[in-house]
Amino acid sequence: MSYLAPVTVIGGHGGYSFSFTGESNRATLKKLWVWVGGWQVKGNKFGKPEGGFSEMEFQDGEQIKLLSLWGNGAGTRLGAIRIRTTSGQEFFPKMTDWGLKTEYPIDVGSGICLGVLGKGGDDIDSLGFVFINTIKSTELIDVYYPTLHQVIPQVATEEIKAVTYTNNTAVPQSYTVESSKTLTKKSSWSVLNKMEATFSFEVKAGIPEVVEATTGFSFTVSTESSYGLENTDERKETFSFPVNVPPGKTVDVKVTIGRATVDLPYMGKVKITCYNGKTLKFNTSGIYKGVTYTNPKNSKRTL
Incomplete structure (x- = not known):
């Protein structure tokens, strides 16, 4: 057992591993940029800025209430991200041509996100969010x-x-x-x-x-x-x-x-x-x- 909630990574198996989290300095996720294509999520802030672009910024004290991830249905890429926050904000970037199939609800623990990890190259092959576990x-x-x-x-x-x-x-x-x-x-x-x-x-x-x-x-x-x-x-x-x-x-x-x-x-x-x-x-x-x-x-x- 860990102070981190279980991390679920959704998408394919290709690409290079990346990890952008605040585990070392306890920084929390403040802003998220996402680019999408027809059959995949092209990138986050660190991806290639191609395709439709959307962004989300967390206010002080705002936590993630619900999070779901989708693959692209072919087992090769990340297909969509859906976030709802305690302040009522919703963020739902998704691939534009292929329809969504299996939704994976994610354990958000305390709702305090330290960052993301996964694999990527030209696209985001797979992605997971890192949360602090439920806080006492x-x-x-x-x-x-x-x-x-x-x-x-x-x-x-x-x-x-x-x-x-x-x-x-x-x-x-x-x-x-x-x-x-x-x-x-x-x-x-x-x-x-x-x-x-x-x-x-x-x-x-x-x-x-x-x-x-x-x-x-x-x-x-x-x-x-x-x-x-x-x-x-x-x-x-x-x-x-x-x-x-x-x-x-x-x-x-x-x-x-x-x-x-x-x-x-x-x-x-x-x-x-x-x-x-x-x-x-x-x-x-x-x-x-x-x-x-x-x-x-x-x-x-x-x-």
């Missing part, structure tokens, strides 16, 4: 951010609360500054080849966060957790700080928090698990974008 889950794993420690976070300080306490007595007074703010944290990972439109991803990763040290702000990575490709976490946070006011003094207190927009390249692996238990992994990269916050802090000025 797709994960983005082993994520890291190669420039994490080379970038200085740009942090915008936001004031949460400002308050003044005056102690007109002869003894110290203690107060608690309480404040709240709704924080909206965001995180997203872009994926090459618009795969996010094709797969439903679970991201297993830590996310870049901002920390403040004596030397300034820097990035760190949180503990790994599970996310979608795009996430928004909005919640109301409550903060409290103790304030001591000496006798006869006034203390100004300001509570602030830092907000940082994150834009970093990331690298990782895509792991696809099929229902038959087989998996495939391949390297990927993209851009992580997020919004994060520093820990709140309070500053005091005694007058």
Whole structure:
């Protein structure tokens, strides 16, 4: 068993073998050009451009729903291709003089086509489509951010609360500054080849966060957790700080928090698990974008 659906090749036995698939780099079929003749399919994009010509382009996230192939009836050539997609698109190039005979419905697995293979010379002698098998889950794993420690976070300080306490007595007074703010944290990972439109991803990763040290702000990575490709976490946070006011003094207190927009390249692996238990992994990269916050802090000025 394989992570690929069974490949059925239809047509004759002549010609030279060819294989144009994304098995090595996980590229998917994006566009298909087909030339037809009276009794055969003359060529795909790589064939000789003779005879009637038709083309099909797949949109982001569009998958093949149904696929049928025909031989030319003489056992020597490919005769026709019929494709229907999840977006309702239909593509049906066929030989123009000879009628179609036996239809061969093809197992399309997940509907995600990695390319084609077969044999050909002047014409397409035989052709098969390569599909990823039916998919159970797709994960983005082993994520890291190669420039994490080379970038200085740009942090915008936001004031949460400002308050003044005056102690007109002869003894110290203690107060608690309480404040709240709704924080909206965001995180997203872009994926090459618009795969996010094709797969439903679970991201297993830590996310870049901002920390403040004596030397300034820097990035760190949180503990790994599970996310979608795009996430928004909005919640109301409550903060409290103790304030001591000496006798006869006034203390100004300001509570602030830092907000940082994150834009970093990331690298990782895509792991696809099929229902038959087989998996495939391949390297990927993209851009992580997020919004994060520093820990709140309070500053005091005694007058």
